[in-house]
Amino acid sequence: MTELVFTKQKNINTLNDIHEYHGLWSWVTSVDHKQIGIMYIGTGLIFLLIAALLALVIRIQLMVPMNHFVSQSAYNQIFTMHGTTMVFFMGMPILLGMTVYLEPLMIGARDMAFPRLNAFAYWIFLFGALLLYFSFMGGGAPSAGWFAYPPLTEKAFLFDPGTTYWALSLLLVGVGSVATAINIIVTAFTLRAPGMSMNRIPLFLWMMVIDSFLIIFALPGLNAALVMILFDRLLHTHFFAPNFGGSALLWQHLFWFFGHPEVYILIMPGWGAVSEVIPVFCRKVIYGAGFMAASTVAIGFLSMGVWVHHMFATGLDNTTLYVFAFTSMLIAIPTGVKVWNWLATMWGGSIRFTTAMLFATAFVLQFTIGGLTGVAFAAVPIDWQLTDTYFVVAHFHYVLLGGLVFALISGFYYWYPKVTGRMLSETIGKWHFWLSVVGFNGTFFVLHILGLLGMPRRVWTYPRGMHGWAELNMFSSICSFILVFSFFLFAYNLVYSFFKGKIAGPNPWSAWTLEWATTSPPPPENFDSLPAVNSRRPLWDLTHEPDERVAGIGGQPA
Amino acid sequence: MDITNAEFTSVYLFATEQAKVIGFLHYADLVLSIIIALIVGGILAYVIVRFREKPGDAEPVQDHGNTKLEIGWTVGTGLILAVLGVLTAGVMYSMSPPLGTNQPDVIVIGHQWWWEYRYPKLGIITANELFLPQGMNLLFEVRGADVVHSFWIPAFGQKMDAIPGHPNFLFYKPIRSGIYLGTCSEYCGADHGLMRIIATVLPVARFNAWAHGQAQVPPEPTVAQAIHGKQLFMANTCIQCHSISGTGAKARVGPDLTHIGSRTTLGSGVIPNDLPSLASWITNPQKFKPGCYMPNMRLKPADAHDIAAYLETLK
Numbered sequence: 008m009t010e011l012v013f014t015k016q017k018n019i020n021t022l023n024d025i026h027e028y029h030g031l032w033s034w035v036t037s038v039d040h041k042q043i044g045i046m047y048i049g050t051g052l053i054f055l056l057i058a059a060l061l062a063l064v065i066r067i068q069l070m071v072p073m074n075h076f077v078s079q080s081a082y083n084q085i086f087t088m089h090g091t092t093m094v095f096f097m098g099m100p101i102l103l104g105m106t107v108y109l110e111p112l113m114i115g116a117r118d119m120a121f122p123r124l125n126a127f128a129y130w131i132f133l134f135g136a137l138l139l140y141f142s143f144m145g146g147g148a149p150s151a152g153w154f155a156y157p158p159l160t161e162k163a164f165l166f167d168p169g170t171t172y173w174a175l176s177l178l179l180v181g182v183g184s185v186a187t188a189i190n191i192i193v194t195a196f197t198l199r200a201p202g203m204s205m206n207r208i209p210l211f212l213w214m215m216v217i218d219s220f221l222i223i224f225a226l227p228g229l230n231a232a233l234v235m236i237l238f239d240r241l242l243h244t245h246f247f248a249p250n251f252g253g254s255a256l257l258w259q260h261l262f263w264f265f266g267h268p269e270v271y272i273l274i275m276p277g278w279g280a281v282s283e284v285i286p287v288f289c290r291k292v293i294y295g296a297g298f299m300a301a302s303t304v305a306i307g308f309l310s311m312g313v314w315v316h317h318m319f320a321t322g323l324d325n326t327t328l329y330v331f332a333f334t335s336m337l338i339a340i341p342t343g344v345k346v347w348n349w350l351a352t353m354w355g356g357s358i359r360f361t362t363a364m365l366f367a368t369a370f371v372l373q374f375t376i377g378g379l380t381g382v383a384f385a386a387v388p389i390d391w392q393l394t395d396t397y398f399v400v401a402h403f404h405y406v407l408l409g410g411l412v413f414a415l416i417s418g419f420y421y422w423y424p425k426v427t428g429r430m431l432s433e434t435i436g437k438w439h440f441w442l443s444v445v446g447f448n449g450t451f452f453v454l455h456i457l458g459l460l461g462m463p464r465r466v467w468t469y470p471r472g473m474h475g476w477a478e479l480n481m482f483s484s485i486c487s488f489i490l491v492f493s494f495f496l497f498a499y500n501l502v503y504s505f506f507k508g509k510i511a512g513p514n515p516w517s518a519w520t521l522e523w524a525t526t527s528p529p530p531p532e533n534f535d536s537l538p539a540v541n542s543r544r545p546l547w548d549l550t551h552e553p554d555e556r557v558a559g560i561g562g563q564p565a
Numbered sequence: 566m567d568i569t570n571a572e573f574t575s576v577y578l579f580a581t582e583q584a585k586v587i588g589f590l591h592y593a594d595l596v597l598s599i600i601i602a603l604i605v606g607g608i609l610a611y612v613i614v615r616f617r618e619k620p621g622d623a624e625p626v627q628d629h630g631n632t633k634l635e636i637g638w639t640v641g642t643g644l645i646l647a648v649l650g651v652l653t654a655g656v657m658y659s660m661s662p663p664l665g666t667n668q669p670d671v672i673v674i675g676h677q678w679w680w681e682y683r684y685p686k687l688g689i690i691t692a693n694e695l696f697l698p699q700g701m702n703l704l705f706e707v708r709g710a711d712v713v714h715s716f717w718i719p720a721f722g723q724k725m726d727a728i729p730g731h732p733n734f735l736f737y738k739p740i741r742s743g744i745y746l747g748t749c750s751e752y753c754g755a756d757h758g759l760m761r762i763i764a765t766v767l768p769v770a771r772f773n774a775w776a777h778g779q780a781q782v783p784p785e786p787t788v789a790q791a792i793h794g795k796q797l798f799m800a801n802t803c804i805q806c807h808s809i810s811g812t813g814a815k816a817r818v819g820p821d822l823t824h825i826g827s828r829t830t831l832g833s834g835v836i837p838n839d840l841p842s843l844a845s846w847i848t849n850p851q852k853f854k855p856g857c858y859m860p861n862m863r864l865k866p867a868d869a870h871d872i873a874a875y876l877e878t879l880k
Contacts, residue, residue, distance in 0.1 A: 079755055079855050152752045158729060159712040159754050164677070249730025255713055256731055289616070295630035298639075320715060320751075321726045322707070322733030325657055332653055336646045343642040344635065346605060351634070353612045357622040360613075368613065375605045379598040382646070386594055386653040388587045388660060391723040392576050395715060395750040461574040461719030463750040466758030470834075473746075474573050 012513045012526060015535045019526040020510050021428040027531045038122035039531055040107045043129050045426060047104025050133060051097050055412075056498060058092040059491045061085050066450070066487040069480045072471040079467045083150040084169070086465055088139075090153030091173065094273065095180050096136045098407070101415060102276035103128075103187045106215045108426065110191060112522035112529060113209050115200025115537045120193040128186040135179030142172035149173035152465060154266060155236070157247035157258045162240050171240055174233040181226050181233075188219035200521070202540030206300075209520045209543065210293060211279035213300045217307045218275040224311060225268035232261035256321060263314035271310040273407060275303065277374075277414030278345060281367040284421050285349055287518045288364035289356025295348045296543065302341035309338040319390040328387050335385035339378065346375055361516075362436030366417035369444055370410060377405030380455070395465075398458025404451045413443070416497065423501070424515050428527045429508030435500040442493035449486025453479045519544035571744040571763075576719045580745055580766065582702070582738040583660050584722030590656045597645060660723065664734055669706035671695070675714030675727030675749065678756035678857060679820055679833040689779045692820030693833045695764040698772035702738040715751035718764050724750050739766040746834075755856030761834030779824055782811035783879045794875030797868050806859070809879065819859060826880040832857070843873040 022028055027039075034042055064085050068076045077085065107125055111118055119125045142148045149169035151160045160170045195208065195216045208216075235246040236258070245251035247258050286293045293299060315323065315331035349371050358364065380402040384390045393399060416439075423431045457479050462469065469476055514523040524546055525534050538545045572578060579585040673695075674681040683690050697703060707716050709727035717724030725735045747762035767775060786792050798804070799813060806819035814822075831838045831846050832854050845852070847869040850859040864872070 079758075083755065083757075151754075156713050156751070159752075164712055164754060249728075254730065255709075255728050289625070290618075290622075291625045292627045292629055294628060295635050298630065298635045320724050321728060322731065322735075325661060329654060329657065333650060336650050336653075339646055340639060340642045344639055347638045348630075348635075350605070350608050350612065351628075351630075353609075353616060355628060356612075356616050356625050357618045358613070358616050359618045368609065372606055372609055376602055379602055382649070383591075383594050383598065386590055386649055386656075388590050388653065388656045388723065389594060391725075392584075392587050392591070392719075394724070395717075395752075459576050461576065461717075461747065463717070463748045463758075465752040466748060468758055469748075470761070472569060474575075 012524065013534045013536050013538060014525045014530055014532070016530040017526060019428070019528065019530055022528050024428075025528065025530060038118075038126045040111050040119045040122065040125060041426075041529065041531075043125050044104045044106075044108025047100045047107065047129055047132075050136070051099075051101035051104060052498065052501070054092050054096040054100070054136065056494060058089050058097055059494050061089040061092070063487060063491050065089065066484040068467070069469075070484040071481065072469050072473070072477050074468055080150065082467045083465075084143075084148040087149050087152050087155075087169075087173075091139065091149070091177075093407070094153060094269065095177060096139075098273045098411065099180070099184055100129075100132055102215075102218070102273065103184065103191075105276060105280075105415075105418065105422075106191055106212075106218075107187060109422070109522055110194055110212055110215070111198065112425075112525065112533055113212050113520055114195065114198060114203050115521050115534060115540070116194065116198035117533055119190050120197055121190050124186050124190055128183040128190070130183075131186075132180050132183035135176045135183065138179065139172055139176035142169050142176075145172065154262055155258075156255070156262075157236060157239070158249065158255055160236055160240075160258075161248050163248075171237065174237045174240075178230060178233050178237075181230050184222050185226055188222035191219040192216055192223075200537050200540055203521075206297075207540060207543045210282040210296065210299055211276070214275045214279035214282070214303050217303050218272055221268045221272050221275075221307055221310065225265045225272065227265075228261045229265035229269075232258055232265075235261075256318075259318050259321065260314070263317040264311075266317065267314040268310045270403070270406070271306060274411050275306075276418075277370065277411040278303070280414045280418030280421070281349065281370055283518075283520070284363050284367045284417050285352050287421070287516050288359045288361060288367070289353050290359075291352055291356040292544065293348070294351035294354075295344075298344055299348055302344045305341040306338060309334055309341070313338060316385060316390065317394075319384075319387050320394050332385050332387045336382065339382050339385070342378055346371060346378070361420065362431070362433055362440055363417045363420035365437070365440045366413050366420065366443075369440070370413040370417060373405055373409030373413060373447070377402060377407075377410050380405065393458055395463055396458035397454040397462045397464055400464050401451050401454035401458060404447075404454070409447055409451070413447075416443075419501075421516065422522075423504070424511030425522055425527045425529070427505055427508070428511055429504050430511050430515060431500050431504045431508060435496060435503070439493055439496045439500060442489055442496065446486050446488075446490030446493050450483050450490050453483050457483075514546070519547040521545055571746050572720060572741075574719050574746050576722070578720040578741075579722075580718075580720035580739060580741045580743065581722055582740055583736060584720060585740070586656055586660055587722045590652055593652055594649060597649065601645070661735065664704070667704050669734070670701075670703040671697070672706045672708065673716050673727065674708045674710050675716065675753070675760075676710045677712060677754055678749070678760040678854070680716075680760070680762060681710070681820065684776070687776050687780065689776060690821045691779060691824065693761075693763065693830065694828050695762065696772060696775050697737070697739050697764060697766050698769045699739050699742050699766050700769065702736055705735050705737060707733045707735065712753050713751050714749045714753045714760070716747075716762070717750040718745050718747035718762055720745045721747075721764070726751055742766045742768055756854050759833065759835050759854050761830075763830065763834055778827070778880075783809070783823060783826075786875050786878045788874065788878075790871045790874040791878050792875075794871035794873065797864075797872050798875060801862065801864075803862075803872070822876060822879060824879055826877045840870075840873055840877055843876060844870045847872055 068074050147167035147169045238244040239246050245253040247253045249255050313335045316335045460475050511527045513526050672683040681692050682695050707725040707727045709729040714727040715724050721737050725733045745764045749760035804814040806816050807822045808815045810823045828838050835853050836842045849861045
């Protein structure tokens with residue numbers, strides 16, 4: 008395939024062959040989107056392992072009733088840090104990192120539009136994340152849960168500085184996220200290669216551009232709320248203190264105005280990754296590309312108007328609740344369209360079940376289950392019953408772990424050869440996959456039942472003698488060990504293959520998008536020349552007659 | 566906590582009319598979800614078996630999509646959701662009709678980390694153990710005293726957040742007698758998991774007997790230890806937080822103790838209510854409920870025992 012590589016430096020096989028990347032100093036001072044992307048993803052993966060270990064402590068504590076494995080106050084800090092870490096220090100950096108790594112390669116650009124802003128965003132994220140972890144030594148980690156409802160977060164109820172660290176840290180991380188989101192949008196709008204019209208950019212990037220708009224529009228809600236709680240805690244204002252004329256519900260509106268788009272911000276890169284992986288391993292063009300892109304736009308708009316479904320039990324009037332129930336149900340339609348299109352892409356294909364494809368396949372089913380339990384929460388009376396129970400814990404882990412994380416892992420197996428020049432071990436990969444599937448479904452499926460049996464979330468322990476609770480919790484906890492082990496196996500695979508993996512070559516999967524038209528790993532300048540871009544699959548076009556060419560977005564041949 | 570007498574805790578045990586109505590919607594949604602999951606899972610299983618790569622496979626036909634099919638499954642998904650949407654609206658409005666001028670029968674107040682129950686029409690204030698008459702549609706007012714809590718008994722169906730400064734209302738019509746358990750369902754700080762709910766639904770006659778007893782001022786203690794206990798209670802800081810009707814203790818910070826002797830549990834369902842447990846609770850509540858607002862009073866064990874002996878007389 009060497010004739011399909013559009014860079015002069017053809018002797019690059021691993022990161023070690025790129026002398027510009029040698030030495031710690033080259034990384035610390037880098038404004039190269041690939042180095043920044045790798046640092047983003049690496050940091051996110053380290054936080055993933057930390058948060059997985061925190062989750063394991065939670066599961067050990069809940070293994071048996073009236074357990075004292077960790078103290079109540081440690082437990083409250085641990086689940087707060089688990090949630091906060093997974094959302095802000097695992098999900099966000101990995102999705103932003105994947106995008107800043109892939110975007111210039113996918114559109115045939117040399118770098119992001121604002122390379123220095125890119126570096127700034129990473130470092131301020133890292134600083135913010137470390138600040139929060141410093142709180143363990145600085146007077147106590149936050150313990151109000153990842154959505155930190157006041158008045159509990161007021162100083163009268165949580166006097167230790169944990170909540171203050173939490174708010175400051177998320178403000179810093181939020182600044183970084185917005186900076187990168189702007190960068191992603193500007194890059195996509197201004198730096199596309201000749202011929203790369205908006206309807207020819209890969210679906211992953213389509214979704215990430217919409218994702219970036221969501222970041223820009225949603226984060227101000229969180230930032231405003233964070234500043235207000237900081238003022239309440241540090242300057243003795245009373246935004247959220249009802250006894251002094253403040254409103255406890257104000258925070259919930261502001262937080263979920265951010266928080267619900269946030270869950271779509273998290274899941275969109277997952278959709279994007281499987282929308283790249285499934286076609287390549289089925290040897291088929293994505294089915295209904297136009298509907299895939301349009302449904303993402305629809306979800307982007309709708310996701311800004313569903314936040315009250317997190318507040319159905321707050322006693323708002325029925326009319327308000329019903330409007331938000333309606334929009335929440337509506338959002339299931341474009342989401343369903345995606346599932347049908349992935350299935351239709353697989354239909355009639357010639358499917359190679361590599362580890363990447365296995366994870367993408369499991370994603371489709373697990374994400375569907377998470378979506379269906381999500382629809383249940385849109386039906387207000389079911390939400391009245393099941394919100395804040397283990398049923399909701401099961402729901403969002405199906406969407407974010409069985410969905411997002413499985414999709415990201417699928418993307419890692421797919422793009423790791425491009426990033427490092429070496430293949431991830433497929434043998435370890437298959438073990439990783441099956442242990443993940445068993446561990447994940449074993450841990451989280453039974454939590455649906457625990458919710459139906461009335462177990463609320465975030466309880467430090469539970470009484471003896473509740474029918475079924477002890478048995479189901481024990482089962483879930485045992486499976487969680489398998490799940491956490493699978494993550495460490497993945498980490499081992501990432502490290503082992505970095506040194507010992509098979510040399511990948513430029514395009515090991517015979518993929519079709521531009522990032523595969525350069526060496527693996529790409530040289531600092533990415534490309535010297537580019538193939539003609541006449542469709543969404545430029546590398547496919549090089550080996551196929553024009554009349555076989557793929558249609559552009561919108562269903563028309565582009 | 567002795568929960569051996571309690572009913573099975575489950576959202577499928579319909580102890581109120583409202584839970585039964587939600588149950589209908591719940592089953593409808595469950596059936597729809599299982600059907601859709603089976604369809605997606607079935608197609609996926611078929612695709613995995615049928616379209617797995619085989620040696621010598623030709624390059625698959627490049628099918629770019631079909632607008633009619635796309636519109637078809639968009640509309641199909643929409644129709645299923647429309648059914649669910651109509652059912653949802655119906656259930657919502659039947660469960661929470663307009664309040665009109667109704668006064669609440671029960672006021673539930675969530676405190677860190679215990680429940681206060683007031684019956685304004687009966688003049689009763691009690692804590693942690695809720696009693697309800699069977700067969701009457703009761704209006705509940707749910708308040709939060711300090712932070713956000715949530716009042717939920719799975720067998721009763723709907724939960725309602727207890728938000729300070731934002732009173733909420735809901736209806737329950739208990740239709741089965743028995744003891745039902747719940748726990749605070751909105752994270753409220755240190756002892757969130759130990760903020761348990763015990764609700765007893767009684768036939769109307771037995772409920773009236775209970776209410777009559779609760780409305781009485783408890784008799785003076787007669788045993789020496791209990792008399793000494795009362796003196797200690799009134800002389801110590803106990804009265805800064807607790808109230809006992811008919812005495813000088815009138816504070817409303819902690820649970821009302823007027824009829825504490827009639828309760829089966831202590832500390833919001835954390836330990837059983839008997840003399841030794843109460844004495845050790847008084848000696849050091851932090852042992853049973855770490856972080857709770859009742860401090861270790863540093864009482865002599867004998868004094869704690871006498872106070873417990875007094876409180877146990879308050880039936």
